[in-house]
Amino acid sequence: MNIPPATRKTYAFLVILALASAFGFQGWRTLFNNFAVEVGQVSGLEMGFIQSMREVPGFLALLVVYLLRVAPEHRLAVVSVAALGGSVALAGLFPSLAGLTLTTLGMSFGFHFYETVNSSMTLQHFDRQTAPLVAGRLRAFGSAGNLVVGGLIFLAADLAGYPELFGGIGLAVVATALFCLRGDPRPAEATPQDLKMILRRRYWLFYALTLLAGARRQIFVAFALFLMVSRFGFTVREITVLFLFNNLVNTLLSPLIGKAIARFGERRVLSLEYLNLVWIFLAYAFTDSKAVVAGLYILDHVFYNFAIAIKTYFQKIGEPSHMAPTMAVGFTINHIAAVAIPLAGGALWMVDYRIPFLAAAALSLVSLALTQLIRVPGEE
Numbered sequence: 001m002n003i004p005p006a007t008r009k010t011y012a013f014l015v016i017l018a019l020a021s022a023f024g025f026q027g028w029r030t031l032f033n034n035f036a037v038e039v040g041q042v043s044g045l046e047m048g049f050i051q052s053m054r055e056v057p058g059f060l061a062l063l064v065v066y067l068l069r070v071a072p073e074h075r076l077a078v079v080s081v082a083a084l085g086g087s088v089a090l091a092g093l094f095p096s097l098a099g100l101t102l103t104t105l106g107m108s109f110g111f112h113f114y115e116t117v118n119s120s121m122t123l124q125h126f127d128r129q130t131a132p133l134v135a136g137r138l139r140a141f142g143s144a145g146n147l148v149v150g151g152l153i154f155l156a157a158d159l160a161g162y163p164e165l166f167g168g169i170g171l172a173v174v175a176t177a178l179f180c181l182r183g184d185p186r187p188a189e190a191t192p193q194d195l196k197m198i199l200r201r202r203y204w205l206f207y208a209l210t211l212l213a214g215a216r217r218q219i220f221v222a223f224a225l226f227l228m229v230s231r232f233g234f235t236v237r238e239i240t241v242l243f244l245f246n247n248l249v250n251t252l253l254s255p256l257i258g259k260a261i262a263r264f265g266e267r268r269v270l271s272l273e274y275l276n277l278v279w280i281f282l283a284y285a286f287t288d289s290k291a292v293v294a295g296l297y298i299l300d301h302v303f304y305n306f307a308i309a310i311k312t313y314f315q316k317i318g319e320p321s322h323m324a325p326t327m328a329v330g331f332t333i334n335h336i337a338a339v340a341i342p343l344a345g346g347a348l349w350m351v352d353y354r355i356p357f358l359a360a361a362a363l364s365l366v367s368l369a370l371t372q373l374i375r376v377p378g379e380e
Helices: 005-038 044-054 063-067 073-091 097-125 130-156 162-179 201-230 236-264 266-286 290-317 320-334 336-351 354-371
Strands: none
Touching: 005 044, 005 073, 005 097, 005 130, 005 162, 005 201, 005 236, 044 097, 044 201, 044 336, 063 097, 063 320, 073 097, 073 162, 097 130, 097 290, 097 320, 130 162, 130 236, 130 290, 201 236, 201 266, 201 290, 201 320, 201 336, 201 354, 236 266, 236 290, 266 290, 266 354, 290 320, 320 336, 336 354
């Protein structure tokens, strides 16, 4: 992949922050479920509540549009990653339900606001052919950051407690974010963005696919790892090994997914994703094998990367000045259902743990049907 000279600083900036954000978020994910169950003694319903609160910042991602009126995108990206790291650093000190909820909220604000700005900058500063390649590479670098933090946790799990592990990971993220404060990575020529909420009828399919992706993905995020810990008895070390292998696979495959989107188009790639997610979620609901559920977790992450195509689809149909506001609106739409689903799913889990996964399979079928409506001017 050849990056034009005008955008090389932007690319390097996004790579560093992608590594830092992934390092912090994956470190939190690796430790959080075991910390919450072993130290916080949370129930399935309480976990659902925490995960619902975790999605509130995603629902508020629309605020990014207004924050950009007082701070440029690259500064907001740095502050967001620093907030993520600071919240992770504090997480191990507060095992109560209130403490877990508050530190999760802080981490989530940083993560979601950064992801909004990251998506916007990628679509703004790279052309249609380059944007999916860049997005795939950023996913790969994120997976590499996950590999590093997973390896560190694996080595340190018996040498340090939860406060030390959370603290070390979080402070490393903060330091990396502050390093990125130097200079302005944006290219000299960029399309000015409309810094207001923008909703257009012609973007309805992008909104619908985004909404369904958020609902379906949240079921996975909230309950897949919880299933592994509570039903299959995965330990911190086992979860860490799973994450290491998962991120090795995604480091290798993510750039290829970006190339596939550029070559075959969004409709074909998304159809492949949703078709496979149907049987993956059905398998989650009915498998009794610890090895199978681990394999499903890896496959789900591979297909999750195909969701890059939803954003690149919008890049092809949207106006250039709508990239930043629509990415913010998109994240809010993505989290409309995601705020309620973990809490509802937690209640349904108490009835039968299979129900949330069956619902995710049904949502994948709806997404598959809608994907067939994708049409890009100038493409088949």
